Amino acid sequence: MNREDFPILKSNPNLIYFDNGATTLKPKCMIDRTKEYYELYSANAHRGDYGISLKVDMAFEGVRESTAKFINAEKNEIIFTSGSTESLNLIAFGYFKNRLNSNDEILISYAEHASNVLPWFRIQSEIGCKVNFIPLDNSEHITLENVKKSITENTKVISLAHITNVIGDIRPIKEIVEYAHSKNILVVVDGAQSVPHIKTDVKDLDIDFLAFSAHKMMGPTGVGVLYGKYNLLKGMVPLMYGGGMNERFDSPECVELKDVPTRFEAGTPNIAGVIGFGAVLDYINSIGIDNIYKHEVELKDYMIEKLKEISHVNIISNSDSGIVTFNVEGIFPQDVAVYLDKYNICVRAGNHCAKILKNETKVNNTVRASLYMYNTKEEIDKFVDLLRDKDKIIREMI
Amino acid sequence: MNSLTKREIILDNYSNPFNKVAEEVPGYIKENSRNESCIDNIDLYIDIKDNIIKDIKFSGEACAISTASTSIMIKNLIGKSIEEALNYMTEFDNMLEEKEYNSDIVGEAKVFDETYKQINRRTCVILPYKGIKRALKEYLTKNN
Structure with a gap:
C-alpha cells in the first residue's frame, strides 16, 4: 500500500525491501x-x-x-x-x-x-x-x-x-x-x-x-x-x-x-x-496503524503459505507479526542473503542481535524477512520463486 | 582460469571442505577468526613442528566464500615452513590488492583473483588468513 509515497521505490523500482526489522524506508x-x-x-x-x-x-x-x-x-x-x-x-x-x-x-x-x-x-x-x-x-x-x-x-x-x-x-x-x-x-x-x-x-x-x-x-x-x-x-x-x-x-x-x-x-x-x-x-x-498491521499479517500469512510449498525451506518462526525467519537446508544464511541480493531483494542473515537466543532454539543463524506496509504479494511471489530451485541458489550464491 | 572453473573450484571446496572437523583438535594451536560485519566464525587448529606446518584443520560456521577460502588456504599451507607460509600470504595479499604476484605460489587460491570486484566479499576471503597470521606471529614470538 501507498508505495507512491516512497521516493526510494521510485528511484529503485526493482528494490524488494524485506529488512524492515532493521530499519524502514522513508516516505516523502x-x-x-x-x-x-x-x-x-x-x-x-x-x-x-x-x-x-x-x-x-x-x-x-x-x-x-x-x-x-x-x-x-x-x-x-x-x-x-x-x-x-x-x-x-x-x-x-x-x-x-x-x-x-x-x-x-x-x-x-x-x-x-x-x-x-x-x-x-x-x-x-x-x-x-x-x-x-x-x-x-x-x-x-x-x-x-x-x-x-x-x-x-x-x-x-x-x-x-x-x-x-x-x-x-x-x-x-x-x-x-x-x-x-x-x-x-x-x-x-x-x-x-x-x-x-x-x-x-x-x-x-x-x-x-x-x-x-x-x-x-x-x-x-x-x-x-x-x-x-x-x-x-x-x-x-x-x-x-x-x-x-x-x-x-x-x-x-x-x-x-x-x-x-x-x-x-x-x-x-x-x-x-x-x-x-x-x-x-x-x-x-x-493510514491507520490497524490497517498497517492487517496488511502485514496478510502478507506474512501469504509468504508462509508459499514457503511451505518448498521442501528445502525450514520455517523457524511463524508468528503474529510481519516477521518470518527461515533457513534453506544446507545453505549458510548469509549465502542465501547474498544470492537474493543479486535480485535486489534485501533480507537479513545472522543472529539479529539476539545472540543468546541460540541457547533456546539451538539454531545459530537464520534468514529473516520482515515486512511493512509498502510490501506487496507480487514481491513475495518473486522472492519465493527465487528460493524454489536449490541448485540455482548454490550456483549463484558466490 | 575462466569464471566457470573458478566457481566450480569454490563450490567444490565449499561442499567438500578440506580438513573440516566437527570438534576441537587436541594438542593443536587453536585460533579463532571471525568477521565483525557478518556471521562467519571459524576455529583453526594448527600443528607446527620445527618451524614446519604439519597440519591445519578447522571447524565452525561460515559462508561459501569463507569456507572455500579456508579449505584452499589449508591445502596450500600444509608442509610449508613458516617462512614459506608468510611468503605465500604476501603473494596472496598482493593478488587481492591487484598488485603483481607470483601465480605459482598462490596456486589454487587464484580463484579469488577477482575479489576486488566484490568489495563486500573481501572480508569473507581473508577470514582464515587473519587467523593464521595471528597464530604464526604468536608462534614466532614464543619460539624464536
Missing part, C-alpha cells in the same frame, strides 16, 4: 518536513527570543504532543532520545541501577535484543544483582504461566520486548503487567518492533517504561522515545548533563535541574529528526 512527507526545517527555520530549540526559534520550539514540542497521543501517554512522559538503545540504557542506569541491590532479580528472556540484555548484564556485574531468564515455550514464545513461574520474591523488574525481532511473537504484555504489579514488580517494554506495527496504548497496558525508535517506523535515524510514568520519571537520574536540562547552577552543591522530561534531554536535541518524526506520526495516523 518525512523527508520534506525535515528538509523544511533545514531550509526554512534551522534555529536551535529553547531559544524563543526570535521568530524562527519560537517556530522550532513549537514544532519540536508539537511532536512531543503527537508522540504522547500516539501511545496514549501524557506529554510530560515523553523523552526524546537517540533510539531504543539509549532509551533502554537510560531506564536501566538512570532508574533501576539506583534502586536495585545485590539480592534483587531482573527478569528478561533469551529472545531479547542486545539492547535489552547488555544494560542488565552490566548492572548485574556492577551491583551484584541477578539477571534471570523466563523460559520460552516450544514455539519460543513467552507465556504468562512461565512469567509467573520465574518470579521470586526478589524480582524487582521484568524487561521484555512486546514483539521480538527474531521470533516475532506478540507477548501478552497486559496480562504480564497486571500480574507483575500485583507483586510490586515494574515492567519495562522494548517497543522497537511493536510500536511501528501494532496499536500501543501505555495506559491500557499499564506499562511502566516503554522504549522505541523512529527509524523503524519510517522516521529518521537517530531519534528514539522513552516513555515512563510521570512519577517514575521524577525518580530517574539523568545520565547526561549540560545545556538545556538545568534551571540554574552555581556550585556543585547548588545545581537545579529542569522538570521532567526536559532534564533528560541535555544538549541540542536532534531537532530535524524529531520534527521529521512528527510527519511520520501524522502519516501513520492518516
